Amino acid sequence: MSEILEKIAYCVEFGKINQQSPYPPDMKGQLGADELTKEALDTGLAPEDILKKGLVIGMERIGIKFRENKVFVPQVLMSAKAMSTAIEHLKPFFQSGDVKRSGIFIIGTVAGDLHDIGKNLVSMMVEGNGWEVVDLGTDVSADKFVNAIKDNPGSHVGLSALLTTTMINMEHILKEVKAASPETRVLIGGAPVSEDFKNKIGADFYSPDPQGAVEYLNSLVA
Amino acid sequence: MTKKQKFDRLLNGMDLETAKLFRPILMHFAARFSQKTYREFASDYRVLVECNIKAMEYFDTDLVGLISDPYRETSAFGAKVSFPDEAVPKCEEIIVKSLEDAKALKNPDLYKEERTRDRIEGAKYFAKRLKGDIPVIGWIEGPLAEACDLAGVGEMLMQMMIDPDFANILMDKCVVTAKEFARLQILEGCDIIGMGDAICSQIDIGTYDAFVKERQKEIIDYVHECGGKVKLHICGDISHLLASIKDLGMDILDLDWQVDMDIAHDVIGPDVIRCGNIDPVLIQNSSSEQLEIMTGETIKKEMGRKHIISGGCEITVNTPIENLMAIRKSSN
Numbered sequence: 001m002s003e004i005l006e007k008i009a010y011c012v013e014f015g016k017i018n019q020q021s022p023y024p025p026d027m028k029g030q031l032g033a034d035e036l037t038k039e040a041l042d043t044g045l046a047p048e049d050i051l052k053k054g055l056v057i058g059m060e061r062i063g064i065k066f067r068e069n070k071v072f073v074p075q076v077l078m079s080a081k082a083m084s085t086a087i088e089h090l091k092p093f094f095q096s097g098d099v100k101r102s103g104i105f106i107i108g109t110v111a112g113d114l115h116d117i118g119k120n121l122v123s124m125m126v127e128g129n130g131w132e133v134v135d136l137g138t139d140v141s142a143d144k145f146v147n148a149i150k151d152n153p154g155s156h157v158g159l160s161a162l163l164t165t166t167m168i169n170m171e172h173i174l175k176e177v178k179a180a181s182p183e184t185r186v187l188i189g190g191a192p193v194s195e196d197f198k199n200k201i202g203a204d205f206y207s208p209d210p211q212g213a214v215e216y217l218n219s220l221v222a
Numbered sequence: 223m224t225k226k227q228k229f230d231r232l233l234n235g236m237d238l239e240t241a242k243l244f245r246p247i248l249m250h251f252a253a254r255f256s257q258k259t260y261r262e263f264a265s266d267y268r269v270l271v272e273c274n275i276k277a278m279e280y281f282d283t284d285l286v287g288l289i290s291d292p293y294r295e296t297s298a299f300g301a302k303v304s305f306p307d308e309a310v311p312k313c314e315e316i317i318v319k320s321l322e323d324a325k326a327l328k329n330p331d332l333y334k335e336e337r338t339r340d341r342i343e344g345a346k347y348f349a350k351r352l353k354g355d356i357p358v359i360g361w362i363e364g365p366l367a368e369a370c371d372l373a374g375v376g377e378m379l380m381q382m383m384i385d386p387d388f389a390n391i392l393m394d395k396c397v398v399t400a401k402e403f404a405r406l407q408i409l410e411g412c413d414i415i416g417m418g419d420a421i422c423s424q425i426d427i428g429t430y431d432a433f434v435k436e437r438q439k440e441i442i443d444y445v446h447e448c449g450g451k452v453k454l455h456i457c458g459d460i461s462h463l464l465a466s467i468k469d470l471g472m473d474i475l476d477l478d479w480q481v482d483m484d485i486a487h488d489v490i491g492p493d494v495i496r497c498g499n500i501d502p503v504l505i506q507n508s509s510s511e512q513l514e515i516m517t518g519e520t521i522k523k524e525m526g527r528k529h530i531i532s533g534g535c536e537i538t539v540n541t542p543i544e545n546l547m548a549i550r551k552s553s554n
Contacts (some may be wrong), residue, residue: 069462073425075383078383114309116375116377117376163538164503165538168540189478192503
């Protein structure tokens with residue numbers, strides 16, 4: 001990996017957004033993912049390489065640390081912020097087709113549930129790993145998921161729930177999604193959800209952490 | 223012996239081999255048990271209190287509580303809150319969006335604001351109905367939880383990293399209101415103040431120590447000055463925070479199902495009552511026979527220690543009545 005790509009990966013891993021950002025304290029005053037990504041583009045590095053060999057590497061590292069309880073939600077949010085700030089520079093290349101997304105991932109918190117922190121974490125991690133994310137928000141009905149799949153053919157779906165009382169709504173949404181689009185893979189997650197529950201309702205994948213969702217999605221396009 | 227006397231004996235480390243107190247967190251379940259909507263439960267103190275008393279009498283719980291939702295204080299600070307029929311009240315807006323907003327935020331008059339007054343009235347009504355025989359747990363939001371309610375969870379967690387001034391100013395205001403809300407509930411008859419700071423399970427110990435610990439301790443010390451006891455409730459896995467939490471001086475620590483009760487006992491020490499920690503999903507989905515076994519195992523492990531049997535968090539609305547009863551019966 002070139003030095004600048006490693007620096008970009010490092011900035012994403014440690015949540016260094018830009019030079020102005022005081023976080024992390026030991027990188028105060030240094031360039032962040034924002035400036036380094038622009039610099040990498042200016043020096044002629046391929047946008048695809050900046051994404052896959054810089055930003056994605058940084059998100060993978062923070063995802064694994066989160067899974068291992070070495071970092072917690074604030075640190076992941078900072079990494080995601082660094083990533084999303086950097087990715088702004090790459091947007092023209094997504095639109096022109098110079099950089100290809102890995103696929104489209106539709107995510108939402110299921111009907112009846114207003115919690116969004118878990119859904120947001122997964123959303124940010126998946127986006128940071130090169131996927132286009134369609135975030136339907138919270139309290140999302142089966143109809144909304146089905147319509148989003150129709151608008152985004154070939155996409156996969158993530159269902160989030162924080163409450164025991166709302167995770168039961170996953171089964172209904174899953175059935176509707178599979179009826180409308182049998183090939184769509186449906187991932188589920190959230191505090192009360194488990195592998196047993198996934199098997200019971202027939203979802204395609206369950207992960208207790210965002211990185212698991214990323215790895216599963218990447219395996220679908222490998 | 224009244225339930226209050228039974229609780230006092232537990233606090234003082236007495237009867238640890240024989241008495242096992244039972245206090246599941248009952249909110250939506252209690253409302254449904256009394257054929258009330260959650261809207262009625264969360265918006266009318268008389269409904270909340272009567273639902274709690276009915277559940278307490280049926281399931282023979284040893285304490286009752288005023289907990290309903292996180293947005294009492296948020297509403298008093300000025301946020302609009304809506305009340306779905308069968309869901310937790312919903313905060314419709316984020317009212318602190320900048321450092322200027324945080325600085326300009328005024329601590330509310332809790333007697334004047336409808337939702338905080340409703341809870342204070344609930345404390346008074348409990349006192350009238352129970353005549354001091356049953357310990358009543360009031361409720362306040364912890365400093366980080368309330369700051370997240372006001373500023374948004376993601377934004378607040380990031381502000382602690384980027385802009386400590388914002389985080390500190392906002393949380394200091396949350397502490398002022400938390401202390402006042404606790405004082406008023408104690409004044410009206412609450413014996414214990416529950417402090418919910420659920421989001422803390424999602425932060426690292428360094429951030430917890432830097433922003434939350436001293437503020438929680440300030441609130442706990444103040445509740446003690448006012449003559450109340452404190453029950454700290456943080457949903458989720460707080461194993462990584464226990465080494466810090468042990469210094470707070472709370473009387474009761476709720477532990478969710480992810481926390482190892484033995485480890486918590488070793489870290490927190492024998493003086494704190496640990497409350498928990500059967501997985502609410504298992505309480506909902508297991509058979510009553512399985513729950514009797516689980517409860518029996520918990521009680522055996524906790525014999526001789528200060529402990530209240532409970533779910534790791536709120537008992538879900540769809541929990542079968544016989545399941546909750548199975549836990550009660552096997553705790554006797």
